Amino acid sequence: MKNKYIDLIDQTYYFPQEEFTLDDEKLQFHGIDLMKLIEEYGAPLKFTYLPQISNNIKKAKHWFEKALDKHNYKGNYNYCYCTKSSHFEHILNEALKNDIHIETSSAFDIDIVNNLINQGKITENNYIICNGFKRDKYIANIGNLINGGHDKCIPIIDNYEELDLLTDAIDKDFQVGIRIASEEEPKFEFYTSRLGIGYKNIVPFYEREIKDNDKVTLKMLHFFINTGIRDTSYYWNELVKCLKVYIQLRKICPTVDSLNIGGGFPIKNSLAFNYDYEYMVDEIIYQIKVACDDAGVPVPNIFTEFGSFTVGESGGAIYEVLYQKQQNDREKWNMINSSFITTLPDTWAISKRFIMLAVNRWKDEYERVLLGGLTCDSDDYYNSEQNMAAIYLPKFNKNKPLYIGFFNTGAYQETIGGFGGLQHCLIPTPKHVLIDRDENGQITTKLFAEQQKAEDMLAILGYK
Known part of the structure; x- marks a missing residue:
């Protein structure tokens, strides 16, 4: 019986794809080991894969140059x-x-x-x-x-x-x-x-x-x-x-x-x-x-x-599932260690959908869940994928941490979310990591911003 998360993805989509591959049961994004990134920087975190910006610009230029030449x-x-x-x-x-x-x-x-x-x-x-x-x-x-x-x-x-x-x-x-x-x-x-x-x-x-x-x-x-x-x-x-x-x-x-x-x-x-x-x-x-x-x-x-085409596909966000709440006979809420309203505001404001995938545990059995954020706002949730009426993730196990990634989030989310400022319910802005490649094509990472601290918000609010 094919009831593992990897089976679900393989049956639903063509997988692997250009930017998404699997190493054992861990998700890779443009060859980036996301679990290694989590081990180094923790979660929640935002990241920007800078080479994708240049990749998309070059693609568009090529398409236009080809069309101009074809039609003289x-x-x-x-x-x-x-x-x-x-x-x-x-x-x-x-x-x-x-x-x-x-x-x-x-x-x-x-x-x-x-x-x-x-x-x-x-x-x-x-x-x-x-x-x-x-x-x-x-x-x-x-x-x-x-x-x-x-x-x-x-x-x-x-x-x-x-x-x-x-x-x-x-x-x-x-x-x-x-x-x-x-x-x-x-x-x-x-x-x-x-x-x-x-x-x-x-x-x-x-x-x-x-x-x-x-x-x-x-x-x-x-x-x-x-x-x-x-x-x-x-x-x-x-x-x-x-x-x-x-x-x-x-x-x-x-x-x-x-x-x-x-x-x-x-x-x-x-x-x-x-x-x-x-x-x-x-x-x-x-x-x-x-x-x-x-x-x-x-x-x-x-x-x-x-704008979005230039920068959108360079961005991503990674969260850890902290806890699962069984609210009734059918609804299981996986609570993430951040907020959708503050870190991916378009999911809340305009019901935008991003690519969402488990980062690890792809060989575990899956279950249907809802995703909830940490704020006390009833709108702080994410409940369906673009091509499915629900979200399916590896089954929650308090002894086996589960990380999930949202991808192609690089456009608008930081500015709309008020990067570095006050956040709803004072949920801190996650740390932000820049990912690049050196002259030899090797992946390099750099911490752009630490996770927001209590004193940062207190200063904005006038307490310091």
Whole structure:
């Protein structure tokens, strides 16, 4: 009878996979011995596998270069990383090794950019695409960046007033983009994105405010879909509408030579994940070229802003199951030694699912369980996998510690969770480990941050 955890995984998914393998009964992630990591640093812990950032950037660049070549596309491709996905220095350092550009969302982002410029990691050749709703400090920081000589800083106009604010803050000629306020999916709570300018209003706005403004040049049209780049009729319909606006603009504005197809690629959230990245890139390039050729206008240079795709698959979290509570005839609660609300807030806020696997004891029998966090909040739980209506793990045994891992958690979780700050019920932020490879390909680890201490929280709360 096949009733072991390894049998369940093998029957449910194709296993092993590129990043997940097994050594005896211990899970390996990109060749990293996770039990060895636990033995060295303990649990709970967060980790970042830095090489995966570069791996994903290189993959995307390859897909786009292949599509441009296949379709004899005359524009170029520019990979941007949206810093809001993870602002940490080690993330930016790794990403910037790959000849990329940066997309910002707020005033303090520009302070990070200035820091990287001072270190020589961002140069005048790097585009800085400034998105988001802009007021006072953000406008001032953008102005200072451009006034300081960074001509490839392109603020994206989000509303009608921003152009005047930027003009007042910038002492020289500068380039801008315009963000399209795309229509949201039919099931969304509202009809049109709160960000950007409506499709029908973009050309009139250009003619009224930019066309005869000697100081401002329109460089880019920015197209963003909140649900990301997916093979759905909704996405293709919005892309077609965007291309119509680009073609209209290009016919009257020869300086608009770039199209930013914002909205990211999905990342792997299940061992059954299936997404044809190469097909999607090929089809996007093909659709843009056909539309432009039919209209007799030059194709635009392509910009993408990949945040989760860049950094998401580099991250992971490991917990220990502390105790099992039998609450009724059917429900067994495995209590972890941390909190989902604080360490993986998207599981609580938007019911996001990550890849979840046992780290050890794969040859033990399995059982159906629910996972509970340490806070006293009834919402601090995790109860189903993406492709199963429940969670199955090796049977709890108080004499045999069980560790579980959540993978591809590298985007947004630290910033949304308030890294280094107060946590719900004062559950401490876990320690964070950086994992890299040396010039010989050997795995190296470094402790980035210790687990939060009581005195850290007391100081924030004013007790010290």
